[in-house]
Amino acid sequence: xxxxxxxxxxAVNFIVVxxxxxxxxxxxxxxxxxFVGFKLAANKDLKGALEPNHHLDNAERLLDNRxxxxxxxxxxxxxxxxxxxxxxxxxxxxxxxxxxxxxxxxCEDVFEESRxxxxxxxxxxxxxxxxxxxxxxxxxWLVDLKSNKKQLLVSPQKELPxxxxxxxAKLFNDVAVDKEGNIYWTDSTSDFLLQDLVxxxxxxxxxxxxxxxxxxxxxxxxxxxxxxxNGVALSPEEDFLVVAETGAxxxxxxxxxxxxxxxxxxxxxxLPGLPDNLTPNEDGIWxxxxxxxxxxxxxxFAIFSEFPNIRxxxxxxxxxxxxxxxxxNNIYPNRISQRFVHFIGHGESVSFMIPKRxxxxxxxxxxxxxxxxxxxxxxxxxxxxxxxxxxxxxxxxPFNRFLARVKSPVQKKPILQARINNVRYEGMEIExxxxxxxxxxxxxxxxxxxxxxxxARSTPTTPKPPVISVKTTGIPSASTTTTTKxxxxxxxxxxxxxxxxxxxxxxPSMAGTRIPKEPAPIKENIPGxxxxxxxxxxxxxxxxxxxxxx
Numbered sequence: 001x002x003x004x005x006x007x008x009x010x011a012v013n014f015i016v017v018x019x020x021x022x023x024x025x026x027x028x029x030x031x032x033x034x035f036v037g038f039k040l041a042a043n044k045d046l047k048g049a050l051e052p053n054h055h056l057d058n059a060e061r062l063l064d065n066r067x068x069x070x071x072x073x074x075x076x077x078x079x080x081x082x083x084x085x086x087x088x089x090x091x092x093x094x095x096x097x098x099x100x101x102x103x104x105x106x107c108e109d110v111f112e113e114s115r116x117x118x119x120x121x122x123x124x125x126x127x128x129x130x131x132x133x134x135x136x137x138x139x140x141w142l143v144d145l146k147s148n149k150k151q152l153l154v155s156p157q158k159e160l161p162x163x164x165x166x167x168x169a170k171l172f173n174d175v176a177v178d179k180e181g182n183i184y185w186t187d188s189t190s191d192f193l194l195q196d197l198v199x200x201x202x203x204x205x206x207x208x209x210x211x212x213x214x215x216x217x218x219x220x221x222x223x224x225x226x227x228x229x230n231g232v233a234l235s236p237e238e239d240f241l242v243v244a245e246t247g248a249x250x251x252x253x254x255x256x257x258x259x260x261x262x263x264x265x266x267x268x269x270x271l272p273g274l275p276d277n278l279t280p281n282e283d284g285i286w287x288x289x290x291x292x293x294x295x296x297x298x299x300x301f302a303i304f305s306e307f308p309n310i311r312x313x314x315x316x317x318x319x320x321x322x323x324x325x326x327x328x329n330n331i332y333p334n335r336i337s338q339r340f341v342h343f344i345g346h347g348e349s350v351s352f353m354i355p356k357r358x359x360x361x362x363x364x365x366x367x368x369x370x371x372x373x374x375x376x377x378x379x380x381x382x383x384x385x386x387x388x389x390x391x392x393x394x395x396x397x398p399f400n401r402f403l404a405r406v407k408s409p410v411q412k413k414p415i416l417q418a419r420i421n422n423v424r425y426e427g428m429e430i431e432x433x434x435x436x437x438x439x440x441x442x443x444x445x446x447x448x449x450x451x452x453x454x455x456a457r458s459t460p461t462t463p464k465p466p467v468i469s470v471k472t473t474g475i476p477s478a479s480t481t482t483t484t485k486x487x488x489x490x491x492x493x494x495x496x497x498x499x500x501x502x503x504x505x506x507x508p509s510m511a512g513t514r515i516p517k518e519p520a521p522i523k524e525n526i527p528g529x530x531x532x533x534x535x536x537x538x539x540x541x542x543x544x545x546x547x548x549x550x
Contacts, residue, residue: 029319031191032167033204033225035308040227040248040301041269043293049362049369050272055409056358056375056383059395061402066097068110069398072122072134072174072277073387080387081131082396082403083119085110089133089143092403100131101148103138111335111342113137114195121174121277127181127214134172134185136194140212153183153212154219160187162208163224169208174277176232176241183212184241185219186229196345200228200247201300202315204308209243209254222254223264227301231278233285235365242267242285244275247301249293251275253367268367273359274299276384277396284364286386288395297355318344354382360393373409380404 046052063070069085079091079098087104090097104117114137121134125142133141140154159166169187171194176184190206192199207229210219223229227247234241239257250269255261273289280286293299304310322344329337358380362371373393381404385396388408395404 027316027320028323029191029196029199029203029315031203032165032206035202035204035312037306037308038204040305041250043249043272043299044270044369046272046294050372052357052374052376053372054376055373056360056380056395056406057377059375059379059404059406061379062394062405063092063095063097064402067403068401070396070400070403071385071398072120073385073394073396074122074124075387075389076124080389080394081122083122083133085113085116085118085398087113087117087119087135089119089122089131100145101133101143101150103133103135103141103150109335109339111339113342113346114193118194120172120194121185123175123177123183125181126177126179132175132177132183134175136171136173139169139172140175140183140185153214153217154185154210160208160210160219161221162190163221173230174232176234178234178238181214183214184222184232184234185210185212186226186232186243188228188230188246194346195342197347198318198345199315202304202311202318205245205247207245209241209252223252226252230276233278233280235280236282242278242280244278244287246274246276246290247299249274249299249302251278251287251363251367268363268369271361274301275361277386279386279388281388284362284370286388286393287361287363288383288386289359289361290382290384290398292355292357292359294355294357297357354399358383360386360395371409373406380406 044050067082067084067090070082072083074081079093081089081091081100083089086102086107088102089100091100092098102117103119105115107113107116110116117138118136119133120136121132123132124130125132129145131143131145133143135141137156139152139156142151142153143149154160154169154172156168156170156172158168160169167190170190170192171188173186173188178184187208187210189200189203190208191203205225205227207224207226208221209223209226209229209232211222212219222241223243226243226245228245230244230246232241232243239255241254241256243252243254245252248269249271251267251271252264253267254264271287271289272294273292275287276290278285278287291297291299293302304314322341325337325340328334329341356376356378358375358378360373360383361369362373364370380395381397381400383395383397383404387394387396388410391408392405393408395406397404
């Protein structure tokens, strides 16, 4: 009885505290929208195109302990640009690192991030030699790469439109630039800075997708109430946008042209994790999942989505827990308080929840999942960005102190179209050394079998040509076998004509992924059966021991 009485007292105390924390008005954190319940789609099972594999295992570590938190990777010429902790944008050429720019103030450690700045989105401009930067704390900037002149386009202090409530942006995340120079960018949340990232898991969705008009110098809201708006990508024809809604484990589609222009809809939902930056190309989108989700590792965003009072309680308890350290730091700034507040709010406190599995999903432009890459040895970590570059996938992560790299499972096309507007692999004129290597084609020796002869009235017999099997190599994780059936061979010529049909068998490891067409097989000379056989003379030895030809 004593045990039950003690448990009952503790339960009553908890209920009282719960009600006080939830019902007292005005307690922080203060949010744009009230806490209400909502439901998210169930995560897809890991089967079919999401079947686990080990392609991301044993990833290479580049620049080990020389970069911290490489993110928003883009490439031009022979250099990779990236944002890192400390607020810098750098470029990498081999093992050489060069400073590009920094928007924030000087700082010493990662817990000073709000002063350092944090570049989360990069894109090359289509209207000059400029770099467009989305800094989580400092807004949207344009930086001239030749003069290093900086221009603020969207200020974090500026009131921005919303579908229901106008408010400043709090967390500038990603950017994409179209052919006309329009800039599309995301504000992940209107409530919290990046240093308070963990609170966004409890608050109601307040993220937005914007279009920035350079002529009018204003941003127009396209989508509102997104659950942590993140990566943004333009379709190849620039007729629609795709934006990652990280907290909802889905991607949203916004139509820019056509009869549905101005409307948004779900592009794909129920992803097995939280999508981050998006890397588009002609064939589809690479979608890295910063946090993999399954039955053993549920999403913190989704667990309490239908229970607003529990989310409100957890958010207030967490804020009250770190409030004394905030107060102490305001009175007497010190590294201990700053480090503690950063540890609680920035997400390091829940890093233990990151599962062992790393996942990257491949989509086509119709929103179909056509493949996936997985890793289980933590050599990749929590991947937040994918850069497809020189037959490799370079993988960024906000937690890694290195740049991870694995072999690309998709054969790249020999000729890369010059597109610098929406593709993370920035086009421009690609140097010859950067063009993807042509895949070598090995042709097996043809096996000539005795042809089957058919008879016709007043026409010569025609041999049925043999089938040539050609095997191509060059795709690191998938083998492709091509069977070519030549057309009929003329009786007057011994050279086969151009093959007429080609069938391709794809490896199941990237089932559904679009693979570029293989080079045309080498033509083989196949002799016709109407050619007279060559007669050889028989040699014998006579009775005198001499060689005689018959």
